[in-house]
Amino acid sequence: MASILIVDDDIGIRLTLQEVLISAGYETVAFITAEEALKYLQQYDPDLVLLDLNLPGMHGFNFLEIIQQMDNPPPVVIITSSTDAPSAVKAMKLGALDYITKPFNLDEILLIVKRIIANRSKDEQLAYLRKKNQHPDYDRIIGNSSAMQAVFKFIKQVAQTPKTTVLIRGETGTGKELVARAIHFQSERGNKPFIDINCSAFQETLLEAELFGYEPGAFTDAKRRKKGLLELAHEGTFFLDEIGDMAIGLQAKILKVIEKQTFRRLGGIQEIHVDTRIISATSRNLEEGIYHRTFREDLFYRLNVASIILPPLRDREGDVLLLADHFLNVYNNEFKKNIRGFTPEVKRLLMTHHWPGNVRELRNAIEKAVLFETGDFITPAHFKLTSFEPERNILSHPTSFVIPPEGIAIMDVEKALLENALLATHGNQTKAAQLLKISRETLKYRLRKFRINYHEIKARPVE
Numbered sequence: 001m002a003s004i005l006i007v008d009d010d011i012g013i014r015l016t017l018q019e020v021l022i023s024a025g026y027e028t029v030a031f032i033t034a035e036e037a038l039k040y041l042q043q044y045d046p047d048l049v050l051l052d053l054n055l056p057g058m059h060g061f062n063f064l065e066i067i068q069q070m071d072n073p074p075p076v077v078i079i080t081s082s083t084d085a086p087s088a089v090k091a092m093k094l095g096a097l098d099y100i101t102k103p104f105n106l107d108e109i110l111l112i113v114k115r116i117i118a119n120r121s122k123d124e125q126l127a128y129l130r131k132k133n134q135h136p137d138y139d140r141i142i143g144n145s146s147a148m149q150a151v152f153k154f155i156k157q158v159a160q161t162p163k164t165t166v167l168i169r170g171e172t173g174t175g176k177e178l179v180a181r182a183i184h185f186q187s188e189r190g191n192k193p194f195i196d197i198n199c200s201a202f203q204e205t206l207l208e209a210e211l212f213g214y215e216p217g218a219f220t221d222a223k224r225r226k227k228g229l230l231e232l233a234h235e236g237t238f239f240l241d242e243i244g245d246m247a248i249g250l251q252a253k254i255l256k257v258i259e260k261q262t263f264r265r266l267g268g269i270q271e272i273h274v275d276t277r278i279i280s281a282t283s284r285n286l287e288e289g290i291y292h293r294t295f296r297e298d299l300f301y302r303l304n305v306a307s308i309i310l311p312p313l314r315d316r317e318g319d320v321l322l323l324a325d326h327f328l329n330v331y332n333n334e335f336k337k338n339i340r341g342f343t344p345e346v347k348r349l350l351m352t353h354h355w356p357g358n359v360r361e362l363r364n365a366i367e368k369a370v371l372f373e374t375g376d377f378i379t380p381a382h383f384k385l386t387s388f389e390p391e392r393n394i395l396s397h398p399t400s401f402v403i404p405p406e407g408i409a410i411m412d413v414e415k416a417l418l419e420n421a422l423l424a425t426h427g428n429q430t431k432a433a434q435l436l437k438i439s440r441e442t443l444k445y446r447l448r449k450f451r452i453n454y455h456e457i458k459a460r461p462v463e
């Protein structure tokens, strides 16, 4: 809800303005003097100031000058008598946006106020985008595989239902954020803001303050009112990245926002209405979070209305070379180079690599190769892939291993783990056992049990 500060020493005017503005849905606060209004401005950030010039104490002109020196000055509209045109002109020179003359026409006031406030919220959203260094355009999603066709179809479908909550799952680097943006920009909310926040990047109280905003005095450092990101996402899309990392206490509050479409700033009493589509993403296994009581089951069902698991790159047949060409183009342009393609050896590497970091890993590898390659083609000398990164999802973050909806045989997982560990260590059993944190004897026993031939694995070409 937008807030308007009124400064006028005439009680009749203050009351009339407040009445008409409040009934039009604005929040108002009124003062008699500029001195009082300044004190208020040190703590709050109104969306508009309506200012009378002839005030007891500090004159409106001086007040206007002080406002203009503030960091993010609110727009000011002057209230002036119809006989005092020169003052209005001077006030505009000092930075006032507009003026209204007494006696007022209430419709005219509302029109001016509405127009200025609409621009102001656009400015705030733009400032946010600039700060985040985001381009309002979204990147193209590349992919021809049937796995990706299903993703495109999903995007198209949910784009058409702009209120549906969406959950995007998938390993790191599979394009979750890209898909979230695509849904937003293809929906009717596309020309409204896309606001994102990474839940794993903030500790609980900070994340809460970012999401909901706060009133002055809500906590020690809260000197001024700050709007929450949720407010900025009004009519647009709110992307909660890494939702699996959100503290359980905050989960209850987000649940309430989804259910009631309202929230309160920290330290605030007023319910703020927000109409936004929530898209969340996670590379963690939320079901496991529910089991361990680190993730609320009721929130899970609320988020999971429409959901998709993005396929890992290794399961997108044909897409690796397509993406490789795409990124070659991108980085040729960026580095002003003219590399024409990949040597057959590099193509083989591209097609056999396991891509634990998915599209991001591919993009980074090609960026580096383009930067350092001096010839016409990308050669193995400059195309470096880490021969193995332990399956992050399984080995180093057991809780983020995603169980597919159709279920999975635990024996198959164990067998895959053993094989991967041997692959990673080129068949070295001692090292493989260390990776799996079991003894060499246990490893040997299990290799026999699963009839895994480590000589064969040892002989496989190194990726």
Ligand SMILES: Nc1ncnc2c1ncn2[C@@H]1O[C@H](COP(=O)(O)OP(=O)(O)OP(=O)(O)O)[C@@H](O)[C@H]1O
Pocket (backbone or CB within 6 Å): 139, 140, 141, 142, 143, 170, 171, 172, 173, 174, 175, 176, 177, 178, 179, 283, 323, 359, 360, 363
């Ligand atoms: N299909 C695709 N086509 C083109 N670029 C892609 C595609 N998928 C991902 N990318 C690029 O790969 C990088 C990683 O994508 P993104 O950040 O969306 O992944 P993510 O799933 O959110 O990863 P994380 O879980 O690590 O946050 C980005 O630079 C993105 O532009």
Ligand SMILES: [Mg+2]
Pocket (backbone or CB within 6 Å): 176, 177, 241
């Ligand atoms: Mg991401």
